[in-house]
Amino acid sequence: MILKIKNYFLVAMLQLLSVVVSCQDKNKKTMKEEFDWKETVSCPSGYPVDVFMGGLELTTGGYTSLYSGVVDNAEWGSAGRSMSSGVKPLPKRLNVIWISFAEKTFYHVDAELDYEKIAGLFRKGYLTPSYNKEHPQPYKRTYETINVGFAPGGVAMVWVAGIGRQIEVGRYQGIKTEIPKEQVEKLKDEPEYSMLRPEYQESIMKNPGIIPQEVQEANKNKPIPYGLWDTYRKKYNWKFNFDFPNSNEITNRVTCFYFNGEKEILFGDKPIKLYQIPEELRWNKSDKKAIPRKISFSWIEKENKLRSGAITFNEAQIFKTFEELTQGNKEESIKLTIRIIHTGDDASVWLEGNGKSIGLYKSEVKIF
Known part of the structure; x- marks a missing residue:
């Protein structure tokens, strides 16, 4: 019985030593990386x-x-x-x-x-x-x-x-x-000291070289929108859907800028057919991502003419529409559809899901 206990103890110690050595090796590798x-x-x-x-x-x-x-x-x-x-x-x-x-x-x-x-x-x-x-x-x-x-x-x-x-x-x-008083005294001759002065703080907010005048005017008398930047991080299950009357091929790229600060360039149909492109880099992927702030894209018309477009979304409208279509269901599948008109010089933008299709008419659309 004593021999068995000793053996169990020895095995446990060897296992613990193995874990410690493994962690040490991992830490060394991390530090050298x-x-x-x-x-x-x-x-x-x-x-x-x-x-x-x-x-x-x-x-x-x-x-x-x-x-x-x-x-x-x-x-x-x-x-x-x-x-x-x-x-x-x-x-x-x-x-x-x-x-x-x-x-x-x-x-x-x-x-x-x-x-x-x-x-x-x-x-x-x-x-x-x-x-x-x-x-x-x-x-x-x-x-x-x-x-x-x-x-x-x-x-x-x-x-x-x-x-x-x-x-x-x-x-x-x-x-x-709060910055400790003893530290403030040591900083009187340093650039950081100016940050502590109320008159300097005020001058920053009024400086048009730092905050453009139009932004100052837009924010005037408005409360700080606390929590807004966490709202930007909310993700929905959605994907792109492009409808071109004279082409069925998106080429080169779809570039997307999201409200949460993320951005990515996604591959169009042509590169996907020619090369092994990871699923996460394809424009037609359906996954959970933040709401788009603006996108740009390009396509080839039947006469082999390269066209491109850019869309900037109205923040209030697109957020409201996503909420309306999902109704709190994070798994609801949404399509962001861009339809180029038959003349090829304009587009309409729609959010589709939950049996509804809602036009994002306040979006700024440019076709080149």
């Missing part, structure tokens, strides 16, 4: 931010600062300036203090990032269509940017981005914070 990337900061238009201190903590223990001056992007998720680009380890943690000028509030977020999700994207890469007739095969791309977004209410987002593609990897919540 390096990629060529840069950091950048994003925020919604009209809600400028500036990083007070901190940034992305790397697997090696070092960090990449997110401090780059006042940021006010044209669109949520669009990239700002970058101060550091090169081959280095990927981040494992976001630890940063930033100021939201619209709120005159400092926020602090200290959160672990999903390293395996980030590293998986960098390792795998993705494909983009070729525009070179001599080399029509798709290009293998690598992600090259880690984009950190800050929105009112302490919302912090992290995306991984490359040419024509940006994928959300996490949403984090900052908490309101």
